[in-house]
Amino acid sequence: MFRLPLLLGLLACLAGDPTKVGFATLAGFDYQEGMKLPKDVTDLDEQVIEVRGFMQREVPGSGPVSSFMLVNDACGCNGTPKLNEVIFCTLPDGTTMDMKTVTVTVTGKLFVGEEKEDGVVIMIYQMDADSVQ
Amino acid sequence: MHLLLLACVGAVSLAFWPKSQDPAAIDWTAAVDKACTASRYGLRLAAAKQVANGGGAAVPALRAFAQQKGQNQIPGSLVDTIADADGVDAALVELLREWAGNVDFYYRASALRGIALRAPKLPERREELGKLLGSFHQDPAWLMRTTARFGNALLGDDAAIALAETDPRARVRLATLLLAHGKTPPLQTLVDALAEERSFLGNSWGKACADEAHIALKKWLGPAHPLANGGSFEGDVQKGIRALLGPCQQKSGQTLTMPVAVAARPVAIAGGIELLSCKHGDLHLQWTADGLVQTGIDAGREVTIPAAKWAPLWNDRTALQLRDSLGVVLCDNLRVCWLAPESNVKIAPLALPPAAVNWLKQLAAVIEEAGESRLAADLRSGLDQFAAR
Numbered sequence: 001m002f003r004l005p006l007l008l009g010l011l012a013c014l015a016g017d018p019t020k021v022g023f024a025t026l027a028g029f030d031y032q033e034g035m036k037l038p039k040d041v042t043d044l045d046e047q048v049i050e051v052r053g054f055m056q057r058e059v060p061g062s063g064p065v066s067s068f069m070l071v072n073d074a075c076g077c078n079g080t081p082k083l084n085e086v087i088f089c090t091l092p093d094g095t096t097m098d099m100k101t102v103t104v105t106v107t108g109k110l111f112v113g114e115e116k117e118d119g120v121v122i123m124i125y126q127m128d129a130d131s132v133q
Numbered sequence: 134m135h136l137l138l139l140a141c142v143g144a145v146s147l148a149f150w151p152k153s154q155d156p157a158a159i160d161w162t163a164a165v166d167k168a169c170t171a172s173r174y175g176l177r178l179a180a181a182k183q184v185a186n187g188g189g190a191a192v193p194a195l196r197a198f199a200q201q202k203g204q205n206q207i208p209g210s211l212v213d214t215i216a217d218a219d220g221v222d223a224a225l226v227e228l229l230r231e232w233a234g235n236v237d238f239y240y241r242a243s244a245l246r247g248i249a250l251r252a253p254k255l256p257e258r259r260e261e262l263g264k265l266l267g268s269f270h271q272d273p274a275w276l277m278r279t280t281a282r283f284g285n286a287l288l289g290d291d292a293a294i295a296l297a298e299t300d301p302r303a304r305v306r307l308a309t310l311l312l313a314h315g316k317t318p319p320l321q322t323l324v325d326a327l328a329e330e331r332s333f334l335g336n337s338w339g340k341a342c343a344d345e346a347h348i349a350l351k352k353w354l355g356p357a358h359p360l361a362n363g364g365s366f367e368g369d370v371q372k373g374i375r376a377l378l379g380p381c382q383q384k385s386g387q388t389l390t391m392p393v394a395v396a397a398r399p400v401a402i403a404g405g406i407e408l409l410s411c412k413h414g415d416l417h418l419q420w421t422a423d424g425l426v427q428t429g430i431d432a433g434r435e436v437t438i439p440a441a442k443w444a445p446l447w448n449d450r451t452a453l454q455l456r457d458s459l460g461v462v463l464c465d466n467l468r469v470c471w472l473a474p475e476s477n478v479k480i481a482p483l484a485l486p487p488a489a490v491n492w493l494k495q496l497a498a499v500i501e502e503a504g505e506s507r508l509a510a511d512l513r514s515g516l517d518q519f520a521a522r
Binding site: 023024028030058069072073076079088099102117121 | 172173174175176178179181209210213214243246275276302306332334335336337338340341344345347348351352366368458460461462463464468470477478479
């Protein structure tokens with residue numbers, strides 16, 4: 001179960017350093033549902049990236065998580081993150097981790113594009129997070 | 134044939150035409166519930182938008198939810214969305230007033246932003262709302278006082294922009310709010326923030342401020358923004374800032390200078406606390422093994438605790454070396470951090486164990502004895518929110 005993600009992570013590392021991406025790029029435009037996303041952002045689709053931010057639970061709770069939201073705000077003081085201000089990160093299958101309370105650097109493959117549920121866009125940035133440090 | 138085609142196109146267009154909300158046709162209780170409790174963030178946001186667009190019609194359901202589940206179960210995303218919506222119904226403005234004035238409500242600063250954005254649209258209430266905003270100019274919570282000053286600036290009171298502010302996050306936020314709402318502030322604040330890299334106990338607040346400033350300038354400059362690759366500074370920050378200066382000067386007419394990078398004083402921090410409270414305001418304290426205590430997110434002030442007073446605290450530090458996060462954090466929280474053995478935990482209100490509370494009260498006592506009675510009082514009042522009862 002753990003071998004495939006590890007192998008993918010290894011292959012990603014062998015393929016070269018991940019592209020360093022900041023929220024100034026991901027969030028640097030006013031997102032409107034259905035819009036054509038900027039090329040700077042769509043160019044990152046399916047790229048292995050490295051991004052710094054803060055872990056946030058999608059739902060308040062406690063205990064380890066298998067997925068989390070990565071935002072550019074430690075305290076929630078930036079207001080509600082817009083959908084282009086959040087990366088929805090998923091850990092490899094079967095993996096969980098404790099929420100970290102400090103800035104983290106997440107590496108993994110980013111997927112860019114509107115994802116809908118019940119006819120509503122629920123995310124535009126998803127990431128298969130291979131490492132969280 | 135043409136008529137048939139027209140009819141087909143018309144039918145299809147109507148089917149996809151965005152429907153305006155008919156407040157009477159919406160189950161506001163369900164909409165509010167979804168905005169507060171849906172398991173997906175995006176679904177909560179979409180429902181929040183529906184509630185916000187409902188204006189006064191949604192207010193009874195909001196009040197009922199708060200009554201039933203507790204006011205702090207209303208998420209910040211819902212309050213933010215209502216704050217940023219257009220509605221100026223009296224019932225909605227009254228609800229925002231109540232929320233903003235309730236010190237126990239986590240998202241009172243968001244509610245105050247709702248007042249700030251509506252005040253210019255309500256000429257008959259301008260004076261009243263201006264006074265309300267002014268009453269929060271010195272609020273201990275940085276987000277409250279920043280929003281209050283922003284609101285008064287929108288009403289034409291430029292003196293509110295010039296009020297003294299020690300928290301670097303607040304200085305950046307006021308400038309970005311103003312810029313986003315068509316009022317160009319002194320841009321040097323944002324230019325200086327672009328070079329911020331300081332952090333506090335692993336919280337890289339400086340980078341977050343730099344990103345916030347950059348995003349605001351990027352949106353304001355639009356096509357005049359000079360940097361390729363999404364405007365990323367990754368690689369060479371100074372080069373990026375230098376490229377931004379020209380367009381910013383040109384558009385604002387202001388003289389701007391390159392920022393001087395501010396580095397934290399190199400001291401060996403052993404531990405500290407980060408108390409984030411929308412009620413009492415934030416409190417940042419970190420200390421060295423020999424009793425140098427720094428305060429402020431930028432560690433801007435220092436207190437030296439005499440060795441005789443510090444030694445007992447240091448020897449008893451295991452009382453504050455917590456292994457696990459405690460309680461469910463919704464908003465306000467206390468982070469306790471030690472570097473050796475390394476630990477970093479978050480504590481929700483009413484969840485800090487008595488031994489840890491006592492240790493921090495003793496810290497407050499020695500800080501007071503060292504002549505910093507205001508800081509000691511802030512620590513005691515901040516602790517009150519987190520002490521387990």
